Amino acid sequence: MKFRWTSVAWSIAYLLLLLSLSTPLLLITTLFMIIPAVVLFTTLNTRQFILHVLPVLLIVGLITPVYILIAVFFLIPSLVMGRWYRKRASAMSTITAGLVAVLGEFLLILLVSSTVFHFDLYTYVHDVLQTYTDWLSTLGANNPLLTDITISADQVREMSWLTIQVIPMTLILSAFIMAVITHSIVRPILNSMEYAVPRLKPAREWRLARAFIWYYLLGVVLSLLFGGASSGFMLMISANLLPLLQIAFKIQTIGFLFFLVHERKWTKVVALLLAIPVIVLPGFWVIGVVDLAFPLRELVKKSKR
Incomplete structure (x- = not known):
């Protein structure tokens, strides 16, 4: 295996990123979650890739079983982008493939949540905003400087609807940012490993x-x-x-x-x-x-x- 020790290091990095989901750093580390698996899948053959990733998933599953589902979520776009890197596809084509993969998963989760688990996105958003406004009201009651902050129930409902309306744009931008960050970091890493891939124009x-x-x-x-x-x-x-x-x-x-x-x-x-x-x-x-x-x-x- 040409990159044996490097691959082991990336496997450890993958494990640490998955374990970071239980820390406040998850908002940052989530953006980089695709990177280790992309590097491993691109530089290793399929058998070697499985031998590196499977122990990571087993360790994560033993610590927090639900994180396996999150790992699988990020593993799919990793395989997609890695496949494109293997084919030496253009940079924009690879980014688009990653974007579509992540966005497709977002939509699939929403579809399954609403049809199978009867998850109501509007109700969830409304409850979150209501909790936040209640907290602001409580804070205003104890702070004279914030007594003018009052949000009515109608305003909460309006904000909930507006939030729901822009969710598609949010999902698209999130998928795009994740794909761009992944390519921006993975490409120089692969080049340093003598695995040249096309760059953006x-x-x-x-x-x-x-x-x-x-x-x-x-x-x-x-x-x-x-x-x-x-x-x-x-x-x-x-x-x-x-x-x-x-x-x-x-x-x-x-x-x-x-x-x-x-x-x-x-x-x-x-x-x-x-x-x-x-x-x-x-x-x-x-x-x-x-x-x-x-x-x-x-x-x-x-x-x-």
């Missing part, structure tokens, strides 16, 4: 398909037609489509800024500084729309001549 080459403009126009129309509804499937689509597209256009804007800096031969620090307000502040994503609709990059090239 440089930021200056990031470009969306022109069809995204039509998607945005569709989102605007849906928002105008169904934005005032109190509930419904179309409301959920309109509440999630536009924010997701705005995030996509932010990525397009960052790509344009890196392209501009590259063409002007400025330092990359300038591009990073310009990207910060695009990420943090609203409105700058419009540059991405303009870049997609009009040949801005060609104009930049012409102006340089």
Whole structure:
């Protein structure tokens, strides 16, 4: 086995990450849970991979049996991304595969929870928000500075509905962030192990398909037609489509800024500084729309001549 000791180290890291689920660090370590299994699956054959992962699952099962289910949840996208790395697929293809795998599991859990266990997501969200508002009320009763904080039952119900409406966007972003973090860390690790995998295109080459403009126009129309509804499937689509597209256009804007800096031969620090307000502040994503609709990059090239 070429990477025997390295593989053992990654198995131990995998075990420690799973055990961290019982600590306050779980909010952070969950983002990195896919990484060890991806490295092991990519660099080992199937038999070796099983020999490394099975003891980890047995130890976790003996300590906390329910964690085996969580381990399996993260193991599936690990196998998917590892399979793509084995095929030397493009970086974007691998990230997309990981995103789809994680998102598919999220949706499957919601489906099974609601149909088999009769889990009511709205009731759960409402109870959590009600508990939080009750805590704020209690805190306000004991603190004169917080006596003005009052949240009515109607407001709690409204916040519950709004939370439910944006859950699809939250799940998509969570899956995307997890896949991107995994690739960002796994790729240099695999390269250091002499297992080269494709990298993402440089930021200056990031470009969306022109069809995204039509998607945005569709989102605007849906928002105008169904934005005032109190509930419904179309409301959920309109509440999630536009924010997701705005995030996509932010990525397009960052790509344009890196392209501009590259063409002007400025330092990359300038591009990073310009990207910060695009990420943090609203409105700058419009540059991405303009870049997609009009040949801005060609104009930049012409102006340089």
